[in-house]
Amino acid sequence: MSPQRTLRRTLSGVVMLSLTLGGVVIAQGSTPTAAPSRADTQLVAAKAGTTAVARKKARKKARRASRKPAPFARRTVRATRGINKITLSWPARPNATGYTVTWSPTRKHIPRKPNACRNPCRKRWTAGTSMVLTAADMSTPGRRISSASGNTVQLKIFSQNRRKMNWTGVTYPWDAFIAPASNAAVDWLPMSSSQMPLPLPPRAGRAVAVTSFNVMAAGAAGPAWSSRVAKVAKQINSTRSTIVATQENSNASTGVSGGAAQYNDLAAKLRPSGWAIADARNWDRTSGLSRSWSTQAVRIYYKTGAWRQLSNGALMTRAGFAGQTSGVNVDRWVSWTKLQSKAGSRTKVCVVSAHLLSNHHGYDRASAVHRNAEMAQILSELNNPGSRVRRVGKRLGAACAGTPVVLAGDLNAAQEHPYANGGQYAALGAGFVDTKNAGHRYNTRLSGPGSIRSWHESWGTQIDYLLTRGMGGATSFRLNTVAPSGAGSDHYPITAVVNVPNS
Numbered sequence: 001m002s003p004q005r006t007l008r009r010t011l012s013g014v015v016m017l018s019l020t021l022g023g024v025v026i027a028q029g030s031t032p033t034a035a036p037s038r039a040d041t042q043l044v045a046a047k048a049g050t051t052a053v054a055r056k057k058a059r060k061k062a063r064r065a066s067r068k069p070a071p072f073a074r075r076t077v078r079a080t081r082g083i084n085k086i087t088l089s090w091p092a093r094p095n096a097t098g099y100t101v102t103w104s105p106t107r108k109h110i111p112r113k114p115n116a117c118r119n120p121c122r123k124r125w126t127a128g129t130s131m132v133l134t135a136a137d138m139s140t141p142g143r144r145i146s147s148a149s150g151n152t153v154q155l156k157i158f159s160q161n162r163r164k165m166n167w168t169g170v171t172y173p174w175d176a177f178i179a180p181a182s183n184a185a186v187d188w189l190p191m192s193s194s195q196m197p198l199p200l201p202p203r204a205g206r207a208v209a210v211t212s213f214n215v216m217a218a219g220a221a222g223p224a225w226s227s228r229v230a231k232v233a234k235q236i237n238s239t240r241s242t243i244v245a246t247q248e249n250s251n252a253s254t255g256v257s258g259g260a261a262q263y264n265d266l267a268a269k270l271r272p273s274g275w276a277i278a279d280a281r282n283w284d285r286t287s288g289l290s291r292s293w294s295t296q297a298v299r300i301y302y303k304t305g306a307w308r309q310l311s312n313g314a315l316m317t318r319a320g321f322a323g324q325t326s327g328v329n330v331d332r333w334v335s336w337t338k339l340q341s342k343a344g345s346r347t348k349v350c351v352v353s354a355h356l357l358s359n360h361h362g363y364d365r366a367s368a369v370h371r372n373a374e375m376a377q378i379l380s381e382l383n384n385p386g387s388r389v390r391r392v393g394k395r396l397g398a399a400c401a402g403t404p405v406v407l408a409g410d411l412n413a414a415q416e417h418p419y420a421n422g423g424q425y426a427a428l429g430a431g432f433v434d435t436k437n438a439g440h441r442y443n444t445r446l447s448g449p450g451s452i453r454s455w456h457e458s459w460g461t462q463i464d465y466l467l468t469r470g471m472g473g474a475t476s477f478r479l480n481t482v483a484p485s486g487a488g489s490d491h492y493p494i495t496a497v498v499n500v501p502n503s
Contacts, residue, residue: 142420150437219254231488313393
């Protein structure tokens with residue numbers, strides 16, 4: 001090899017070595033490219049590792065998803081009503097190993113998860129696809145849920161696979177529960193996913209329409225009684241009842257034309273339509289009281305063409321309240337009358353009208369306890385021969401023994417009340433039935449109280465009641481709505497049609 005060729009090879013090797021050390025590799029017949037640096041190599045490795053982690057997480061998530069029960073399809077969970085029970089049924093959910101049913105009389109206590117169920121919420125687990133909840137299961141202290149009460153229960157079902165779950169009820173989907181057939185009740189339920197047990201059947205007897213109406217006391221804030229009385233009379237006549245029990249129908253003459261007592265003024269307005277007042281006495285003066293405790297008083301009217309009065313009277317409940325020892329918050333009158341049907345002398349009914357204490361500090365416990373004491377005295381006077389409740393006239397229990405009874409009134413507590421609707425609860429325990437759970441209900445989504453001259457859209461919050469004993473269930477229950485311009489009170493009248501058996 002010539003010295004020149006040896007020199008060229010040596011120089012070429014030096015150049016190749018230099019280029020390699022400089023990070024450039026020249027391949028024969030190719031374009032020079034940059035060799036990956038250590039940082040580049042580390043980045044590529046990191047990306048590859050990240051991708052592997054992501055794939056691992058995705059696989060893990062997929063495995064978890066495969067264990068999560070499928071959600072309930074819309075309108076596939078059914079609640080079938082029975083006497084003093086509700087039967088729930090639902091389709092089996094893929095991947096579900098069991099189901100937890102939660103229920104509560106109040107919607108706000110329905111939990112987001114089963115382990116968040118707190119009183120009055122209750123729960124029960126099952127591996128099956130149905131569950132029967134009895135009246136005893138659904139009732140909680142102060143809230144009775146049964147065919148006699150007409151109170152609702154809120155429901156929510158969780159499909160579970162260990163900690164994984166899906167649910168239905170008040171949360172998802174909104175219309176999961178199928179209400180009973182339309183012929184079971186006309187105006188169905190006040191809140192989504194709430195249910196009532198099946199109504200009790202009415203007894204055989206004469207159909208009678210009875211109304212309860214808080215007419216708003218004269219002198220109360222708002223329009224004067226003189227501008228409301230004609231509207232109140234028209235609302236009473238529009239109910240087509242033959243008996244109406246009123247509350248806040250007082251001795252007061254404030255805002256009353258001619259200075260008459262409010263209850264007598266209303267009697268005069270109703271008289272041309274065939275109504276008579278059951279008891280026009282001033283009970284305060286009759287019982288020797290030095291002042292009027294009747295500003296929240298209760299009076300009963302009846303149609304003279306349908307009924308003759310056999311007896312009447314009044315009793316006064318007394319329960320101390322917030323340190324008070326007298327006055328309208330302590331002493332409250334309860335009126336009653338015994339009527340005989342002119343269409344059949346054996347058809348008799350006793351009607352009682354009461355107005356329990358309102359809430360004085362929001363929904364407070366003290367007011368609820370006071371109402372319970374008031375109702376206990378009313379029931380004692382009705383049932384107990386030894387009752388010492390102050391009264392005017394005969395003892396209610398003696399006059400109405402063995403006679404069907406209607407207990408009407410503003411009880412001032414709904415089932416949503418935090419301390420429960422104790423007045424209704426106590427009456428149910430004494431054998432009464434709430435007519436609200438009738439075979440047909442109308443306008444139950446509207447209730448009182450509300451503002452005069454506006455719709456009372458409280459969606460089922462009930463404080464006015466018609467409770468009956470000795471008649472079975474009601475045939476129908478109606479909340480008598482009226483256009484705001486025709487409202488004479490901050491309550492609507494409620495009317496129940498009941499069958500009064502012969503006594």
